[in-house]
């Protein structure tokens with residue numbers, strides 16, 4: 528029977544949300560600090576950050592973000608903090624963050640995904656799942672008077688607050704509903720866009736069914752324990768991806784809630800297990816104290832390379848080889864003390880072998896402006912650990928040789944027979960069969 532230890536529910540999505548790419552604006556004297564100046568500095572930085580990632584901040588998204596005062600949706604927070612590029616936690620349950628005003632960079636990227644997929648949002652009818660008011664008011668600016676925005680939240684504290692904040696900001700015609708959005712919000716009504724702002728593990732049928740025939744769902748969806756914001760276009764009984772971005776969110780609650788478990792590997796180092804995944808954690812005792820083996824891919828990549836895509840590639844390759852894919856998370860202290868050196872402390876792809884070897888994607892190795900990809904491994908048998916690190920970098924080389932492809936995602940109903948699934952790696956959820964595929968072109972749609 529698998530044994531689980533140290534269950535900590537709040538480190539994953541909540542931790543990832545704290546990742547901040549926004550560098551503070553140049554210091555201003557107190558007299559010059561005002562909402563408009565802080566907002567300008569924030570949006571200037573968002574545009575720079577988009578460019579650094581090889582993305583474009585769409586002009587209408589930029590204009591909306593320059594217009595809506597974020598501080599009206601973060602009452603009680605010092606003005607300057609309302610314009611930091613991070614999520615503002617508004618509700619906790621125990622150690623777990625369950626509601627927030629989302630980080631501006633993530634909001635901008637997801638609105639961009641939606642607008643790209645639909646060719647603009649003007650006149651569109653939008654359902655936002657997960658309220659707060661800030662994103663709904665930006666959506667209102669984007670859809671204009673001919674469109675509509677409905678926002679739904681499961682938590683009456685959140686909807687009460689959203690109503691008050693939207694009124695204060697002058698967006699009273701956003702419709703606010705308190706309900707579990709796992710189920711149809713306004714039965715019979717369909718939307719051009721459903722944008723989910725809580726981390727989901729599955730796609731309930733209601734989300735697809737409430738879309739217009741060519742409508743778009745933007746959703747932070749967890750596959751292989753890693754969350755990406757997917758823009759998915761409705762395609763008959765299924766959905767097909769258009770784009771994806773790395774992200775982290777507070778989890779979906781209610782009937783769509785899912786289980787996340789953390790297993791200790793060492794002090795401050797954990798393996799995050801996906802719903803239904805079980806591990807015998809006895810083999811992990813003292814594992815990271817064994818000699819570290821390493822291997823390098825011998826590649827030279829530029830910074831805009833999207834390594835979040837590599838991580839999904841590794842998950843599919845490890846799963847296809849019948850091995851145990853796990854996600855490693857680490858606290859700062861474990862990294863600074865040299866216990867681990869993962870690629871990303873909030874979620875690093877790793878593989879746990881039957882012989883007790885753990886291999887994970889390592890920090891990058893930089894030479895000038897380019898980096899190499901590597902793997903570190905620990906295990907009771909040194910040569911087995913060296914071989915495991917070598918196999919992991921083989922998968923990385925294969926991804927680079929394939930042109931660093933992006934994943935494509937298909938979502939089909941749970942009863943879809945194997946023979947009707949597209950090529951790729953299938954992941955079975957409660958309501959859907961999700962297929963992740965990589966093409967050398969990077970995109971199937």
Ligand SMILES: C[S@@+](CC[C@H](N)C(=O)[O-])C[C@H]1O[C@@H](n2cnc3c(N)ncnc32)[C@H](O)[C@@H]1O
Nearest residue numbers: 626628629657659662680681708724725779780
């Ligand atoms: C990150 S917050 C939303 C942020 C917001 N969109 C904003 O403008 O910043 C996520 C919200 O999702 C809500 N939520 C979680 N599960 C839900 C469900 N099943 N139905 C509706 N809302 C849900 C939570 O109560 C939480 O307030």
